[in-house]
Amino acid sequence: MANPVFGSGKFKFQVVENFFKRPRKWSYIDVADVAVDKDDNVYVFNRSPHPIMVFDKLGNFLDSWGEIGTHFAIPHGITIAPNGDVFTADTGDHTVRRWTKEGKLLLTIGTPYQNAPEQSGKPFNRPTHLAVASNDDYYATDGYGNSHVHCFDPNGKLKFSWGSNGSGPGQFDTIHSIFIDYDDHDKMYIADRYNNRVQIFTPKGEFVGQWPGLNLANSVRKGPDGNFYVAELDHRISIVDSKGVLLTRWGDTGVEIDDTPTGGGLPTSPSRHPMLKGRVRHEPGPGLFSGPHGIAVDSQGSFYVAEVCETGAGLDRGNRNIQKFVRVR
DSSP, X not given: OOOOEEEETTEEEEEETTOSBOOTTOOOSOXXXXXXXXXXXXXXXXXXXXXXXXXXXXXXXXXXXXXXXTTBSSEEEEEEOTTSOEEEEETTTTEEEEEOTTOOEEEEESOTTOOOOTTSSSSOSSEEEEEEOTTSOEEEEEBSSOOEEEXXXXXXXXXXXXXXXXXXXXXXXXXXXXXXXXXXXXXXXXXXXXXXXXEEEOTTOOEEEEEOOOTTEXXXXXXXXXXXXXXXXXXXXXXXOTTOOXXXXXXXXXXXXXXXXXXXXXXXXXXXXXXXXXXXXXXXXTTOOSOEEEEEEOXXXXXXXXXXXHHHHSOOOGGGGEEEEEEOO
């Protein structure tokens, strides 16, 4: 049977089942995030005993490094810098780190297991992601316990921060990840989860605009086609153009959810929202989702969706914790 096709019109994608060839008996548990380097190698950041797994563009296993309890507490966000260095954000030990692609630690920002006061605006309280600007400054989203973006110089010294908790322009309610567009003067796209939007800023933190109508936006990345790919925790992905106009999405249908009062729900905002209904009840099948958490796009326009389904819904999706989609021409 052919792999299922999703999307509509000119934007149709086919899921590639069992793309990643993990070592035997290795699991992912939850895949918190995914990133692609300049050679289209794929870094799978997960919460298993092998937290960083590296695969080539054909899905062959290349390497793994890191240990839970030694190098990571709760893996969350991952970015590959233009020079190949790897940046990780850890919501469990309140740090962001820079590594070589082989796993040698180069820099730690934050003090492990010491968090700043909640909503203090000081780094860090459960940071979620980090991206590197074209001038090598670092921008970290902070995160679950804070509502700020912090800018650091290449040595890890704090330069400035912006944000606050709320729903207005430049405010955040669980700031979940950041994408920096080198092709557009380092314009910054930030997934503002519980405000159901992506906000857009200049590198100075000046508000440019927003894309509303994204259900629990967790991660946003730009593809080589100039369009943006958004992972939404509410079991779907959306693809929008550079103005935020919807091109296609899927996951709204074909997924059995429990929206009863006693059925649980998606994780709740730490500040304002009641429990959100919509927990996926059963394995949704190839190409559909339980809890999209991260997304990455390679140079060919294929994209990868990472899921935290075991934590979010109690589902062990096996290989489908990280799924690859290829464009149908």
